[in-house]
C-alpha cells in the first residue's frame with residue numbers, strides 16, 4: 001500500500017485519478033466514441049511479478065507491463081542507479097557531447113549481439129528504433145547511389161510501432177482501418193503463422209510457401225527497388241507467432257543474395273524474453289544487418305530503445321564517395337545517460353542469473369500453459385521462451401475467431417482480474433509474458449487463474465447463447 005499513498009500524494013486533495021484521466025488524458029489506442037473520456041484500471045504499485053490495483057488487490061503481471069518488466073517490479077538496484085546517475089549527470093546533449101554510460105552500454109550490446117553488429121544508435125523506444133533503422137536504410141542507399149532501393153517488406157500480423165513509417169509496416173487486423181500510412185513504401189507478405197496455414201498443408205510445406213512467396217515478391221517487385229525486410233523473430237502483438245523451423249534462416253539468405261537489409265525487430269524478444277540477450281543469433285541462428293530493441297533493455301524502468309548496425313554497413317558509408325553526406329537524424333534523448341545507466345545495471349541482472357532462470361523455467365511455463373488446450377474454447381496454446389498466447393476459437397475445425405465474440409480476450413481478462421491476474425487481451429487471444437523472474441509456484445498460480453477465467457468465460461458465452469462448445 002506504500003505505493004498507493006505515494007499516488008495520493010501527487011494528486012490534489014479530493015481528486016480521483018480515474019476521474020482526472022477521464023477529463024484530461026488521452027490514452028493509447030482509444031476508440032473515437034470514448035477518446036479522452038476513458039476509465040482504465042488504475043495500477044498503483046508493483047513488486048516482483050505483482051502489481052497492485054486501486055483497490056489494493058494484488059495481481060500477477062501476466063504481460064510484464066507491455067513485455068517489458070523483465071527483471072520484475074521494484075528492483076532497488078535499478079532505482080538506485082537511476083538516482084545516482086541523475087545526481088551525477090541527468091542529461092547532456094548528444095548533438096555535440098557524449099556520456100560514458102551510453103558508450104559502455106553500446107560495447108556491452110556489441111558483445112552480446114550476433115555477427116558483425118558492432119554499433120548502437122540509442123532511441124526513446126521501439127517505434128523510434130524501427131523508424132531509425134528505416135531512415136538509416138534510406139540514407140545508406142542514397143549514399144550508395146541507389147535512390148530507388150527503398151521499399152520495405154513487412155508481413156501480416158506484424159507490429160512495429162506507432163510512428164508514421166514504423167506504423168506503415170503494421171499488419172494486424174484493425175490497426176490500420178482508420179489510419180493513414182506510407183503504403184507506397186511498403187510491400188506486405190503473409191504472416192508466418194502456422195496455426196492459420198491453409199488447411200491440409202503441412203508445416204514444412206507452409207514454410208516452403210512462405211519462402212517461395214518471399215522470393216517471388218523480390219523477383220516481381222525487383223531487388224533493385226527493395227531496401228529492407230523488417231520482421232519480428234516471433235511476432236509478438238500479432239499473437240506470439242512462432243515461425244516454422246528454418247524459415248528465418250532461409251529469408252535471411254534471400255535478403256543476402258539480393259542485397260536487401262534484414263532488420264530483426266527484437267523490441268520484444270530482446271533482453272531475455274527468450275532466455276538470451278538477443279534471440280536472432282542464439283535462438284534462430286541468424287545474423288541480421290540491424291537489430292532493433294527497446295522495452296526489456298531497461299526492464300521498462302526508463303524509455304530507451306536502439307538500433308544495432310552492422311560494421312559492414314558503417315564501413316561502406318565511411319568508404320563511400322560521399323563522406324560529406326549527412327545522416328540528418330537524431331533525438332533529443334538519444335543516448336540518454338539515465339536510460340543507459342539503468343540499462344547497464346539491468347544487463348548485469350540479466351547476465352547475472354535472470355537469463356539462465358528464464359531458460360530453465362521456460363519449458364515448465366510452456367508445458368503448464370499447454371494444458372489449457374483441454375478447454376474447448378482454446379484452439380491453440382503456443383509460444384517460446386517466456387512468451388505465449390492462448391488463442392480462442394469458436395471451434396477447432398473452422399478456427400473461426402470472430403463468430404465467437406470479438407471481445408472474448410477482454411472477457412477472460414475481466415474474470416482473471418477478479419481472480420488476481422492481469423492478462424493482455426488481443427481480440428480472441430490472451431498473451432502471457434510475465435516477468436522473467438517468475439517461479440514454478442507462480443507459474444502454477446498464473447495458469448490456475450487463467451484456467452478459471454477461461455472456464456467462467458465459456459459459461460458466460462453459453463448462457464448468452466453466443467457459443468455452444
Ligand SMILES: Cc1ncc(COP(=O)(O)O)c(C=O)c1O
Pocket residue numbers: 066124125126127128130159160161162232236237265266267268294295305
Ligand atoms: C516488435 C515491436 N516493435 C516495435 C514496437 C514499438 O515499440 P514502442 O511502443 O516502444 O514504440 C513494439 C511495441 O509493442 C513491438 O512489439
